[in-house]
Amino acid sequence: MTTIAVLGAGKIGEALLSGLLDGGRPAGDLLFTEKHAKRSAELTGRYGVEGVSVGEAAKRADVLVVAVKPQDIEPLLDQLVGDLAPGTLVVSLCAGLPTALFERRLPAGTPVVRVMPNTPMLVGEAMSAISAGRHAGEEHLDLVEELLGTVGKVVRVPESQQDAVTALSGSGPAYFFYLVEAMIDAGILLGIPRELAGSLIIQSAVGAATMLAEGGQHPVILREAVTSPAGTTIMAIRELEKHGVRAALLAAIEAARDRSVELGNAHEKG
């Protein structure tokens, strides 16, 4: 039995707990730590998972999954360092934080795996990218892959790509939600009731995502199939191009990558 403790049960920590339970992991194999007592009680009520202190999690768990904000990492490491059992695997879900930061602060030889997941973990459809730190071997990557495999897809990437991955798939769901939100507004503009506009757009998103995931065709081919000569779609595409939507996406994702680098650098200097 592998005991897994989630340190910081906020949005992504809860998504992981919920996904692992849905994936068949018994509540007794899971622990979490949460600094807000009310939130901690709520989560125990909802999932039947025990909330413990950081020190207790460090003593009892085989795998510690760090899911606090990058800005909150230093106090957490202070709480952790004295109680960490040798060989405990530390898995960081924190945007921007390099494995080297954990290796520097935790006992020598601590295996660390850096992961960038995303919130569709809540529905078993996460995209997680994993990278080994200096002391993490194949067995650690295999274990993390197995854990995250119960809540979605997993790929292995070199750590040097993690900031870009964070900008693409870590933040990615937010871009799709933003697009859906804007398209629903367009429905309102055209006089369609909000609920109906929501149904039309969300099912279109689900259908398009399923075609992308299952059809094996390039997005350009799929878009061309919708775009009839002198039809409606090309009129919309012309406006998207005119307003620089493609360039905006390139710039937006580059800015997200830069922020990930900056979050890591803040701790390198600190």
Ligand SMILES: NC(=O)C1=CN([C@@H]2O[C@H](COP(=O)(O)OP(=O)(O)OC[C@H]3O[C@@H](n4cnc5c(N)ncnc54)[C@H](O)[C@@H]3O)[C@@H](O)[C@H]2O)C=CC1
């Ligand atoms: N929200 C997202 O879509 C994604 C978030 N991440 C990463 O996951 C991490 C968590 O993000 P969110 O869940 O969005 O943040 P959040 O703010 O919802 O959750 C963090 C939780 O950690 C708790 N916490 C902070 N310090 C603590 C401590 N010392 N002991 C116990 N609990 C503590 C907070 O009370 C909070 O509930 C971040 O590092 C973020 O970069 C990664 C991928 C996606």
Ligand SMILES: O=C(O)[C@@H]1CCC=N1
């Ligand atoms: O916005 C953030 O910083 C986190 C990391 C990736 C998704 N959400």
